[in-house]
Amino acid sequence: MISKTSRFVYTVKQLNRELRDLLETGYRSIWVEGEISGLAAPASGHLYFSLKDKNSILRCAFFRNRQNQNNASPMEGMKVLLNGQISYYEPRGDLQFIVSYMEQAGEGALRRAFEILKQKLAAEGLFEQQHKSEIPTHPGSIGIVTSDSGAALHDILVTLKRRFPLANVVLYPTFVQGAKAPKSIVAAIDLAEKRNEVDTIILARGGGSMEDLRAFNDEGVARKVFECSIPIVCGVGHEVDFTICDFVADQRAPTPTAAAEFVTPDIRQIKQEFLLRHNRLYENTLKYIRGFQQSVDYFTSRLVRPKQKLANYLTEHRYLYKQLTFYIHRYIELINSSHKKYLSLIAAHSPASRIQYLEQQLRANRHALSHSVGIQISNKQHALYQNHGKIKLMSPQHTLHRGYAIVQNRKNKVITDPQHTKLGESLRIKVSKGRISVLVDEI
Known part of the structure; x- marks a missing residue:
């Protein structure tokens, strides 16, 4: 038997306080799923209910201020997904879950996962227009990634045959719903890339709930669509349905039929354009032939016999020969005249004459310089004597x-x-x- 002195005994208050601290700090912002039971809505605006599953029950409180932020409309028996924290009321030892967010389980969870993945891929730039490939306007071969037994395939084939029967169609069958669908879709796109036999790919399935379209909101499928080297047009669901693949594909179409229309030109418009161009080509060809015939007629009328043309060339040659001989003789005479003129100029400006003239100039300049220097020296000496006398008279010693x-x-x-x-x-x-x-x- 353990003695009373060796035991630690909690008071009820102490135990409840420790339980409150453990629960409220250990279970913050947790998610729990279950069915609403015993929903009560008193005048205060708060909601009180129990969340239950097959084996257990949890008391919950959803306060009015949180309801306004969530726009939730809980009902008895509704299966919901809740986010919140555990609260333990110490005086009574009561435990309850304080709800901060509520959404309907299943569809709501998928919607939340959709938004989270959408924000993640957008932040990585997978939705940017700069990454989109251009869709061929006249594809020679079109690939279809969809179920081989769905209505979407029938709608696409009917549209392709009606609009552009010239294109070759290749089907890459895949699951479009269920747990196997994501891997199956990725494998089909991989196969299309490996074969490299189509110009563009239509990724399609009919409409349905968000659970039905779950495979097209899968991250692996979205990344494969983004990385595919072949342009992809995504036509999943009806006009109001949007999937992650719509954002990462090179082009989004509201329906499978719209996707088939987008990747193909209208054969009727092509025929009309062909006839229009055929008529223009025919008219331009006739116009060119007429113009060419006129040119042939014009040059034929101007065509001269070779003998007559040779005679004309001979006459022109003789005339040019006479002109050339005249100008050559004239040029030689001008050269001789210039030669005599330059000889006389050279004689007049020979180096000997120039040296003799410069020697005379040198002797004259030397005489003039000697005479000028003598006069300058005499004048400077006279001025020096005068200034010396003036300085002597004005000096302090003379005074x-x-x-x-x-x-x-x-x-x-x-x-x-x-x-x-x-x-x-x-x-x-x-x-x-x-x-x-x-x-x-x-x-």
Whole structure:
């Protein structure tokens, strides 16, 4: 028996608090699926119900503010997919699931998966127009990836035969519904690429629920359609149906029949265009033949006999020969005249005559330069003597010789005013033949 002192005993409050902490932190934002039972809608606007399956039941609360964000309309017995968190009410020990999002199970789950994959592939750029291949306007061979027993194949074949029976049609049968469909579709597209025998591919099936079209919302199928080297036109479902393959294909058609119409030209329009071009070609050909015949007639009328043409050439040759002989003699005379003229010019401008003339010029220039230099030297000497006399007369020493003197203080400043000195100051007097120091005793 375990003693009471060795045991840890919870109080009810302690245990409920720990359970609340464990549940509310460990089960945040979880998904749960089940059937609504016991739905209650009090005046507060909140919804209370139980979520059950074959073996268990879970109490749930869906508050009014969350309902407005979800646009949900829950009903008794509806199978739903819920997102939310566990709430544990500590005072009473009650556990319930607080709903933050509700959608109908099955179709709703598929719709949510569709939107998630759509956003993912869009973010990777798989829907961008720059990745789309151009669909051939006049395909020689058309591939069809669909069920070999579905109504879609019948509609496509009827449309192709009506619009463009010249095209060869190749069927790549595949499952279009069920668990095997995604791999089967990928294998069919792979086979078409490997054989490389068609110009374009129609990927098609008839309409149905979102569950029926699930294979065409598969990520693997979508990526295969995007990566396929052969242009693909996707015609899945009815006009209101959209699948992921519609976004990644090179072209989306609202129905299988519309897909067949998109990949083919109308044979009736081709025939009309052919007849129009045939008529234009016939008219242009006749016009060309008429123009060519007119040219033949014109040149035939201008055609001259070879003997007559030779005679004309001979006459023209003689005339040209005379003209050429005349101009050659004239040219020779001009050359001789120019030659005599240049000889006389050369004689007049011979190097000996030029040297003799330059020697005379040199002697004359030398005499003139010698005479000019002599005059310049004489003038400069005379000006020098005059300036020397002027400088001598204006020099301070000449002034001192005349009996004048210069009085300076001890700082060698010249005294020009008696007020610039004082009694007893020592002054120096500069005369012609020396200096005299004196003291000022009267001013």
